[in-house]
Amino acid sequence: MRNFDEDNITQAVLDSLSGCAIPRTRQISEALVRHLHAFVKEIEPTEAEWAGAIAFLTRTGQMCSDTRQEFILLSDTLGVSMLVDAINHRFEEDTTQTTVLGPFYVEQAQDFPIGSPISRESDGPALLVEGKVEDSRGNPIVGALIETWHADDRGFYDVQRDAGKSALDMRARFHTDQEGRFWYRSVVPAAYPIPNDGPVGAMLDAQGRHPFRPAHVHFKLSAPGFETIVTHVFIDGDPYLDSDVVFGVKDALITKLAKTDGQVSPGGHEVASDTSLLTYRFVLPDKPRN
Amino acid sequence: MRNFDEDNITQAVLDSLSGCAIPRTRQISEALVRHLHAFVKEIEPTEAEWAGAIAFLTRTGQMCSDTRQEFILLSDTLGVSMLVDAINHRFEEDTTQTTVLGPFYVEQAQDFPIGSPISRESDGPALLVEGKVEDSRGNPIVGALIETWHADDRGFYDVQRDAGKSALDMRARFHTDQEGRFWYRSVVPAAYPIPNDGPVGAMLDAQGRHPFRPAHVHFKLSAPGFETIVTHVFIDGDPYLDSDVVFGVKDALITKLAKTDGQVSPGGHEVASDTSLLTYRFVLPDKPRN
The missing domain is CATH 2.60.130.10 (Aromatic compound dioxygenase)
Structure with a gap:
C-alpha cells in the first residue's frame, strides 16, 4: 500500500484494519476512520487549523485531573x-x-x-x-x-x-x-x-x-x-x-x-x-x- | 430546547451554534457535530465503551510532552x-x-x-x-x-x-x-x-x-x-x-x-x-x- 491521495487513503486505512482479530474493535475502528475522514474531507482544514485541533485535544487531555474531566x-x-x-x-x-x-x-x-x-x-x-x-x-x-x-x-x-x-x-x-x-x-x-x-x-x-x-x-x-x-x-x-x-x-x-x-x-x-x-x-x- | 432523544439531539446541538459569529468556526463546529453524532449512532457505544473512549483521549493528551506528541x-x-x-x-x-x-x-x-x-x-x-x-x-x-x-x-x-x-x-x-x-x-x-x-x-x-x-x-x-x-x-x-x-x-x-x-x-x-x-x-x- 502506497501512493495515497485524497481519493484512496480512506480505503487504505480501512484495509490496514484487516488483521484486527476483535470484531467489535474492527467495527468501531472502521466507523471511526470513515466518519473522521468524511469530516476532514468536508471541512478541508488548513495545516494551521489541523495543528490547532491537535493543540486543542492536547490541552483538553492535560486539563484533566482527579477533580476535572x-x-x-x-x-x-x-x-x-x-x-x-x-x-x-x-x-x-x-x-x-x-x-x-x-x-x-x-x-x-x-x-x-x-x-x-x-x-x-x-x-x-x-x-x-x-x-x-x-x-x-x-x-x-x-x-x-x-x-x-x-x-x-x-x-x-x-x-x-x-x-x-x-x-x-x-x-x-x-x-x-x-x-x-x-x-x-x-x-x-x-x-x-x-x-x-x-x-x-x-x-x-x-x-x-x-x-x-x-x-x-x-x-x-x-x-x-x-x-x-x-x-x-x-x-x-x-x-x-x-x-x-x-x-x-x-x-x-x-x-x-x-x-x-x-x-x-x-x-x-x-x-x-x-x-x-x-x-x-x-x-x-x-x-x-x- | 429540551426533551432530547436520539432523533432530535443532533439538530438541537446544531441549533445551539446559531449564535456563532465566526463563519468558519460555525462551519467546522457544525460538521464536527454531524459527523461525530453519525459515528456514535452507527456504533451505538455502551456506556463502558464511551468511558473507554474518554479515558483513551485523556491518556493521549497526558502522554504529550516537549518531545512526544x-x-x-x-x-x-x-x-x-x-x-x-x-x-x-x-x-x-x-x-x-x-x-x-x-x-x-x-x-x-x-x-x-x-x-x-x-x-x-x-x-x-x-x-x-x-x-x-x-x-x-x-x-x-x-x-x-x-x-x-x-x-x-x-x-x-x-x-x-x-x-x-x-x-x-x-x-x-x-x-x-x-x-x-x-x-x-x-x-x-x-x-x-x-x-x-x-x-x-x-x-x-x-x-x-x-x-x-x-x-x-x-x-x-x-x-x-x-x-x-x-x-x-x-x-x-x-x-x-x-x-x-x-x-x-x-x-x-x-x-x-x-x-x-x-x-x-x-x-x-x-x-x-x-x-x-x-x-x-x-x-x-x-x-x-x-
Missing part, C-alpha cells in the same frame, strides 16, 4: 453524552427518564441515615428533598440505593471549592425505607456555568454559547432486579432550562419547588419556615430477563 | 495527517510530492555549511546525501533552505535517546549553492516503530497493526517565491514500504541507495568505502500569484 465536558457540550445516554436507555416511557452522569459524580460518597442534612459548609436557603422509588407497576422498591449530589447556592460543587473546606459535601448515599421513600436536608442549588477556564470554555466562547446549566439535583438509583437510573431533577423556573449547555433537560424531570409555612412537609417531616421542598417519584425499569 | 501520532496512524497533507498540496504532478511533518521535526535545528557531517553520536554505516533543488522549469533554486532530520541506524531520533547524549543530532539546516545543490554526511537510517508505549501503541495492537515506518530521511524545503515542501525520501528495499503505519510512502519518493567504491561520488565528493549514496532531485512548485 475536560473530555467529559467536551462530550457533554457537543451533545454526545446525552446521545450515548439515549442509546443506552431505550426504556418504557413510564419509567424515569435518564440523563448524563456529568463530571462531578464521586463513587466514594458517604452513607447517611434517611433524613440527614448533607450540606455542612453552605448556609444557602434550606431544601428538603422527599423522594419515592417505585417499579413500573407502582410497587415501592425497598432498600434501593440512592446516590445524590448537587451544587451549592452559588453553583459550586464540593470539588470546586477552595482547599480547606470539607472534601466531600452535598453528596450522599441513602437506602429507601419500607415504603420506598427517602428524604434528606440540604441547600437549594443554583444554576452554574460548567468549568469554563479550559479548552471547552474557549470552544463555547468561539461558538457563541453560554456555559450554564439550569439548577438541578443529581440522582443515581439502583436496586437488585432493576435497571440503574442516572438522572437529574431540574428546578422549574430556571432561566437556563431551554438552553442547558449539555442538552440534559427533559420536561418530565422538571419539578416546582414548593415553599413551606414552617410546619410539616407533605412527607410528614418538620420544616423551618422558608424551606423549599423538592419532591419526585422515581420509577425504575425492570431488568430484562435472560 | 501522541495526538499527532494518533492523527498519523488514522491516516488523517496524510489526508490533510493531500488536501493542502494539490500541486502539479511534476513537483516533489509531499508527506507529513511527523512528530520529530524540531524548529531550532542548527545551520551547517554544505558538506558537514550531521551525526555526532552514531557510528552506523556512512551515508552521503546529495540533493538538488529546482523549479518546475528545471532551473536551480539558489539559497533554498533545506531542513533535514532522520533516525539513526537503530531507528531512534535524537529526542528519543537516553539523556546524556547531545540534545540535537542527525538534524540540520543547509542552504543550496549556486547550482541549487546541497550535500551532507550522516548515517544510514533504519526502519523504526513509532513510539508505541502509549495509547496509540495500544490502539495499533488492538487493531492488529505493526507500528513500523520504512527507513527514510525527512526534508523541508523552502525558498522565496516557492511553496514550502515537507517530504520524506524513502530507501528502496525496505520491508515496510507497503505497510507504513502512517501511510506516507509514495513511489516517487523512494530512492535506491547506491554503494560507492571508496573514491568520488557522482557529485564529486570524496567518499570512504562502503558509504551509501542517497541522491534526490527536489522540484518546488511556484507560489501562486495573487
Whole structure:
C-alpha cells in the first residue's frame, strides 16, 4: 500500500484494519476512520487549523485531573453524552427518564441515615428533598440505593471549592425505607456555568454559547432486579432550562419547588419556615430477563 | 430546547451554534457535530465503551510532552495527517510530492555549511546525501533552505535517546549553492516503530497493526517565491514500504541507495568505502500569484 491521495487513503486505512482479530474493535475502528475522514474531507482544514485541533485535544487531555474531566465536558457540550445516554436507555416511557452522569459524580460518597442534612459548609436557603422509588407497576422498591449530589447556592460543587473546606459535601448515599421513600436536608442549588477556564470554555466562547446549566439535583438509583437510573431533577423556573449547555433537560424531570409555612412537609417531616421542598417519584425499569 | 432523544439531539446541538459569529468556526463546529453524532449512532457505544473512549483521549493528551506528541501520532496512524497533507498540496504532478511533518521535526535545528557531517553520536554505516533543488522549469533554486532530520541506524531520533547524549543530532539546516545543490554526511537510517508505549501503541495492537515506518530521511524545503515542501525520501528495499503505519510512502519518493567504491561520488565528493549514496532531485512548485 502506497501512493495515497485524497481519493484512496480512506480505503487504505480501512484495509490496514484487516488483521484486527476483535470484531467489535474492527467495527468501531472502521466507523471511526470513515466518519473522521468524511469530516476532514468536508471541512478541508488548513495545516494551521489541523495543528490547532491537535493543540486543542492536547490541552483538553492535560486539563484533566482527579477533580476535572475536560473530555467529559467536551462530550457533554457537543451533545454526545446525552446521545450515548439515549442509546443506552431505550426504556418504557413510564419509567424515569435518564440523563448524563456529568463530571462531578464521586463513587466514594458517604452513607447517611434517611433524613440527614448533607450540606455542612453552605448556609444557602434550606431544601428538603422527599423522594419515592417505585417499579413500573407502582410497587415501592425497598432498600434501593440512592446516590445524590448537587451544587451549592452559588453553583459550586464540593470539588470546586477552595482547599480547606470539607472534601466531600452535598453528596450522599441513602437506602429507601419500607415504603420506598427517602428524604434528606440540604441547600437549594443554583444554576452554574460548567468549568469554563479550559479548552471547552474557549470552544463555547468561539461558538457563541453560554456555559450554564439550569439548577438541578443529581440522582443515581439502583436496586437488585432493576435497571440503574442516572438522572437529574431540574428546578422549574430556571432561566437556563431551554438552553442547558449539555442538552440534559427533559420536561418530565422538571419539578416546582414548593415553599413551606414552617410546619410539616407533605412527607410528614418538620420544616423551618422558608424551606423549599423538592419532591419526585422515581420509577425504575425492570431488568430484562435472560 | 429540551426533551432530547436520539432523533432530535443532533439538530438541537446544531441549533445551539446559531449564535456563532465566526463563519468558519460555525462551519467546522457544525460538521464536527454531524459527523461525530453519525459515528456514535452507527456504533451505538455502551456506556463502558464511551468511558473507554474518554479515558483513551485523556491518556493521549497526558502522554504529550516537549518531545512526544501522541495526538499527532494518533492523527498519523488514522491516516488523517496524510489526508490533510493531500488536501493542502494539490500541486502539479511534476513537483516533489509531499508527506507529513511527523512528530520529530524540531524548529531550532542548527545551520551547517554544505558538506558537514550531521551525526555526532552514531557510528552506523556512512551515508552521503546529495540533493538538488529546482523549479518546475528545471532551473536551480539558489539559497533554498533545506531542513533535514532522520533516525539513526537503530531507528531512534535524537529526542528519543537516553539523556546524556547531545540534545540535537542527525538534524540540520543547509542552504543550496549556486547550482541549487546541497550535500551532507550522516548515517544510514533504519526502519523504526513509532513510539508505541502509549495509547496509540495500544490502539495499533488492538487493531492488529505493526507500528513500523520504512527507513527514510525527512526534508523541508523552502525558498522565496516557492511553496514550502515537507517530504520524506524513502530507501528502496525496505520491508515496510507497503505497510507504513502512517501511510506516507509514495513511489516517487523512494530512492535506491547506491554503494560507492571508496573514491568520488557522482557529485564529486570524496567518499570512504562502503558509504551509501542517497541522491534526490527536489522540484518546488511556484507560489501562486495573487
